[in-house]
Amino acid sequence: MASLGELERAVMDLLWAGQEAATANTLRDLLARDSEAEGGSAGHQGKDLAVTTVLTVLSRLEKKGLVERERGTRPHRYQAVSSREDHTAELMHEVLGSAPDREAVLARFIGSVTESEAATLRKLLGEH
Amino acid sequence: MASLGELERAVMDLLWAGQEAATANTLRDLLARDSEAEGGSAGHQGKDLAVTTVLTVLSRLEKKGLVERERGTRPHRYQAVSSREDHTAELMHEVLGSAPDREAVLARFIGSVTESEAATLRKLLGEH
DNA sequence: CTACTTGTTCTACGTTTCGTAGAAAACCAT
DNA sequence: ATGGTTTTCTACGAAACGTAGAACAAGTAG
Numbered sequence: 086m087a088s089l090g091e092l093e094r095a096v097m098d099l100l101w102a103g104q105e106a107a108t109a110n111t112l113r114d115l116l117a118r119d120s121e122a123e124g125g126s127a128g129h130q131g132k133d134l135a136v137t138t139v140l141t142v143l144s145r146l147e148k149k150g151l152v153e154r155e156r157g158t159r160p161h162r163y164q165a166v167s168s169r170e171d172h173t174a175e176l177m178h179e180v181l182g183s184a185p186d187r188e189a190v191l192a193r194f195i196g197s198v199t200e201s202e203a204a205t206l207r208k209l210l211g212e213h
Numbered sequence: 214m215a216s217l218g219e220l221e222r223a224v225m226d227l228l229w230a231g232q233e234a235a236t237a238n239t240l241r242d243l244l245a246r247d248s249e250a251e252g253g254s255a256g257h258q259g260k261d262l263a264v265t266t267v268l269t270v271l272s273r274l275e276k277k278g279l280v281e282r283e284r285g286t287r288p289h290r291y292q293a294v295s296s297r298e299d300h301t302a303e304l305m306h307e308v309l310g311s312a313p314d315r316e317a318v319l320a321r322f323i324g325s326v327t328e329s330e331a332a333t334l335r336k337l338l339g340e341h
Numbered sequence: 342c343t344a345c346t347t348g349t350t351c352t353a354c355g356t357t358t359c360g361t362a363g364a365a366a367a368c369c370a371t
Numbered sequence: 372a373t374g375g376t377t378t379t380c381t382a383c384g385a386a387a388c389g390t391a392g393a394a395c396a397a398g399t400a401g
Contacts, residue, residue, distance in 0.1 A: 216387095260390090263392085269389085271375060
């Protein structure tokens with residue numbers, strides 16, 4: 086129960102980008118703007134979603150435990166439960182966790198990180 | 214295009230476990246045995262799948278690039294394209310790749326790795 | 342070569358997830 | 372109360388997945 090659909094991801098991206106909690110309408114507008122900006126030269130029209138669509142997605146994200154909403158305020162305010170970095174790191178652990186030979190996987194994994202990232206890792210592991 | 218269904222994963226697990234290529238029938242038997250072993254004390258009946266079911270799943274896995282089949286031999290022989298470790302490591306990169314701030318994610322990630330794994334990582338990063 | 346056995350492909354259906362949104366209900370301000 | 376704003380309910384179509392029958396292909400025994 087981890088993977089997100091396209092729209093779900095787009096919404097999470099917005100929630101992760103803005104530090105403040107947002108309303109469904111705000112998100113709808115931001116999504117419209119995003120898809121417009123994408124248009125570029127060729128086709129790819131920018132279509133506006135209905136607010137109900139955004140609300141449905143928000144509810145689903147809430148059920149998945151990724152989004153939290155304040156029900157007190159009238160336009161409910163939505164925000165990500167955890168930061169994008171935390172969430173991604175958690176996902177990585179989920180992927181890794183299912184393997185019985187974690188160390189072998191880690192070996193393959195760090196075999197293909199950039200040098201700068203390797204440096205970061207060394208630093209983080211060093212100060213143990 | 215990365216996530217697997219329950220049965221798809223069970224099949225991959227078998228292919229990853231056995232070093233040799235297997236036939237659809239062999240896999241069907243192994244799956245039956247597995248689900249039987251799962252039965253335990255309470256309910257959870259062990260049901261036998263039809264071979265066609267296994268074949269369908271194998272075809273889908275082939276289309277996804279996870280499984281390779283020898284069409285020459287009569288009972289076709291199926292095997293995983295890459296090892297479980299390689300595949301898992303690749304998945305981890307996919308998860309990480311979508312993040313704009315990879316280093317921050319990595320920081321969170323190694324924050325929750327066992328000490329022995331941290332040691333392994335240090336070793337691997339050291340000999341660079 | 343023909344009948345039988347075994348394996349593979351085609352086609353299909355039910356379920357779940359996700360994008361999408363209308364209709365209706367709930368809420369707030371005037 | 373009346374109307375605008377927001378949320379909930381309900382629903383539909385597409386895709387993925389579990390599941391498998393029907394039909395087809397390819398060896399095997401006579």
